[in-house]
Amino acid sequence: MLRIADTRTGRSVEIPYGHRHLLRICVHLPATGARVGAVDLRAPLVGDVLARTAELRGLQALTVLVTPDLPDEQGRALDRAMALLGIHPPDTVGAHRLTETLCAAADVHLLAYGADTQDGVGGVRVDVGQVRPALPPDGDDADEAPLLAPDLLDGFAPAGTDPLAVRMLLLGHAHHTPVTVTGAGLTEARRTLRHRRQQVAEWAQEPSRPIPADVLHQAQDALADNIGVPVVLDMLRSVAGRADVPAGAAFETFAFLDRILGLDLVREVGHQHPGTP
Numbered sequence: 001m002l003r004i005a006d007t008r009t010g011r012s013v014e015i016p017y018g019h020r021h022l023l024r025i026c027v028h029l030p031a032t033g034a035r036v037g038a039v040d041l042r043a044p045l046v047g048d049v050l051a052r053t054a055e056l057r058g059l060q061a062l063t064v065l066v067t068p069d070l071p072d073e074q075g076r077a078l079d080r081a082m083a084l085l086g087i088h089p090p091d092t093v094g095a096h097r098l099t100e101t102l103c104a105a106a107d108v109h110l111l112a113y114g115a116d117t118q119d120g121v122g123g124v125r126v127d128v129g130q131v132r133p134a135l136p137p138d139g140d141d142a143d144e145a146p147l148l149a150p151d152l153l154d155g156f157a158p159a160g161t162d163p164l165a166v167r168m169l170l171l172g173h174a175h176h177t178p179v180t181v182t183g184a185g186l187t188e189a190r191r192t193l194r195h196r197r198q199q200v201a202e203w204a205q206e207p208s209r210p211i212p213a214d215v216l217h218q219a220q221d222a223l224a225d226n227i228g229v230p231v232v233l234d235m236l237r238s239v240a241g242r243a244d245v246p247a248g249a250a251f252e253t254f255a256f257l258d259r260i261l262g263l264d265l266v267r268e269v270g271h272q273h274p275g276t277p
Contacts, residue, residue, distance in 0.1 A: 005226045007127040023054045025063045026106035028115040031096050036078050043112035043128040046175045048087040052260045053223045064102045065090040084163040086262040129178045164263050165190040171229045199240060200254050201268040209248035211256060215239055219257055232257060
């Protein structure tokens with residue numbers, strides 16, 4: 001059973017597995033202005049994780065991304081930014097006036113900070129917490145920056161940074177809580193991601209073992225309970241340090257859960273690695 005808390009009521013709405021063939025997700029970006037900022041990417045990221053979670057449990061997910069009426073350059077920049085963050089392409093992308101009918105039938109509405117839906121729209125409403133870069137460029141207000149074009153994600157990460165470190169940082173916070181992306185936080189996410197990939201590559205050299213049943217059940221329960229990704233990240237940290245979990249089982253655990261996390265944890269499998277400092 002997938003449970004999602006509705007922002008309007010505070011109550012959890014249950015979506016059963018196996019009793020329906022399609023989960024309709026509508027991701028809303030702010031309707032005003034002809035630009036989208038990197039700070040708006042968190043809602044599509046949450047939608048990506050929700051769709052991955054549903055699909056892993058047998059539901060088909062259909063995602064609609066509602067954007068402002070963007071110039072072509074901004075639309076392409078948005079596509080590039082989502083791809084760099086490992087966000088699967090939405091099934092439909094369009095301006096508010098073009099996606100109104102599709103979103104009217106949505107089961108879940110994910111709203112970026114500053115976005116809204118039409119009155120009377122059904123489905124679960126989930127307000128995604130605001131994201132603010134620690135140091136807005138050129139003294140601009142953090143709500144207005146950074147732009148995606150021409151240098152997407154520059155407001156979050158310096159050149160050369162793995163964009164999936166930004167994904168990992170954002171996934172480490174409950175989706176409804178505000179996040180400030182600091183240099184220290186991004187450095188820690190980058191270091192942790194690199195270390196996890198090295199561990200997975202080392203574990204991959206050992207014989208495969210089943211995922212521990214307690215870990216699998218806890219992870220599935222966490223993901224089903226209001227998209228509890230931070231709990232899953234904490235669980236991976238615990239699994240990595242458990243002496244009773246063989247290397248092969250740790251590998252299978254990380255590889256399986258990465259189908260939802262989307263952090264490319266198996267990237268270094270098959271490569272030689274120096275010892276982790």
